[in-house]
Amino acid sequence: MPRWSTVLRAPSLAALFVWFCLQPQAYGLPSFARQTGQKCSACHVGGAWPQLTPWGRFFKLSGYTAGKSLWEEDKEGTPVPLGVFGQAGLTWAAQPNDTQGNSVISQNGSPQFYQLTGEVGTKLTNFMGVFYEYQVGNTFPGWKGTSGPADVRAVHFFHFGKNELLVGVDSNNSPTVQDVWNTVPDWSYPFYSSPQSLSGPASPIIGSLGAQSGSIGAYALLNRQFYVEASFYRAATGFFRWMSAGTSFQAGGKNYLEGNNPYWRAYWTKEHGPHSLMIGTLGMQARVYPDSSNPIGPVDTFTDYGFDSQYQHLGATHKLTLRGSYIYERRAWDGSFPAGGTTTPKGNLKSLNMSGSYAYENNWVFHAGYFLTNGNSDSALYAITDPSGNQVTASPKTDGYNLEIDRQVTQNVQIMAQYRGFLTYNGLRHNIDGIGRNASDNNTFWLSVFFAF
């Protein structure tokens, strides 16, 4: 017999969801909305953050300098450059426990508060802007406060004849966080995932340095079509420590960079009527100490080569975006292999991400995406053993899909329903843990509410 709380909870949540969805016309960062006087839908497709519109991309590239600066005061007052996010919801797994009753996905079907984030975003002058988030997140179990995205820019426009050259200097705390396309690791689909949902066992280094690195770089955009950028990342210590607030390298398990590590980005984009197309490349070389608590000795070297493309049709009512990215990573385990951290001296990792989004007005957004990560097998990095100690798999291959519906209730409230399905997990479709669990048992359905004020 079900517990009374469950009986009451299900219809109540369903009623709440329906009530939210039936609210009339719904319309990023609250601080930038205050600065520019814009609704979220000016910068974000369908009003659903973080997917950017052409104007949103330009606003970011131009250093967040549209609208009123923090220091400009007129009869309407000074915009408050602060905002707060919160996210809560429930996650249901196809099989939260393994066949022996051990929990694989915790807090199944139980209401959870996921994160509370404070943000600062403002134009500082006509040529400079800043964006910074600090997030207190549910880590299942426990809570932890860390820096979110940090991005500081200074820009200048040169106009000569009919040409325009935008030149910028940028400092940030995560490779690709400075990018304006939703194809790069920091901003790619799925834009949000339940902290309780599983993902693959490996990801490229270019998307794994958030709040652990700090950069200085420069970029140029010619005629709003050709973009090039070069940056250098180093461990977020000393001068960059504020960008990694809450991150402890001493606790281990982090990516501690040795010296300065190059990052590059180039793309071509063209707008024609409501259509826009982008074709680009990105990459970086990162030298990482095997043990972040003891950053000395030989390092592992990761070299990423990425290619991405996006097509967007931005009609007044119907908005379609198609995205694709592929990242190939070469791995040289010069630090980890001699210490026994890997069983192969060299390796690779390949990551494919394809997704599409359709937004109807500024009310509903539908997403679908496929993801695939694959690479060489390694018994030290990816080994799964059964209770008898026999190795079941050592492959990182994981692929699956996400299906999602977002509803903008108001500018400040977004409801998300996301289904994540796995086709392969750790290289296997069936018996992924040696005791009868299938990849599809990791599938999750996530219902969440996102607040932004």
Add this chain to the structure above:
Amino acid sequence: MTIPKSYIYRFALPSVLLIAPFARAEERSSAATIVTRTCSGCHGLDGKSQLPYVPRLAGLSAAYLERKLADFRDSAPPPVDEAFSRFIHAGSARKEASISPAANTHMVGFSHAISDGDRKAAAQWYASQVPARGKSGKPKLIEEGKSLFANGLQSQDVPACQSCHGAEAQGTNIAPRLAGQHAAYVVAQLAHFRAGDRQHAPVMTAVAKNVESDQARALAAYLQSR
């Protein structure tokens, strides 16, 4: 690749010092600054927008543009904290913007976010741009639109458009230039006039009520071709 560890520190300061003089120079150029950063993302630097529902502003009269911006400025801005405002203003007689929804979404907010001087500078910038060249379309539709524009439709009480907008649709100080305008934008605006969304323009609100949808498309095709 190995570079000296002090590279970033050496690079950061010179970068700021290098960019600062340019930035100071740009602060003095109000029109370029405001148009580049705030307007050009949608309307284009040259006023020839790509998005078919965003109006082309090149060559519109400065007086008209300034008046439109003043209308936007006089409208209540969309609340950023919409969820709060629903409760705070529930049942109150809050002043709603009597302009089209698209303009309410974007232009009202910007008009409040920039200064009087910036609004004037932006209007003059776009007024001084070379107007967009016409795009070809269906000849039959264009012919029908041309006749409507030049002669109006007495049977439907629609006056000749050229009487206010000029014989070449070049615009006047009281009516905007329409030559070369996006057809989709013209059709959408006529629909907004008919629906009473643009009450700042009582003349067009009255005229548009008598224009049928297919006639609006013909007019739009003709104007886009100019």
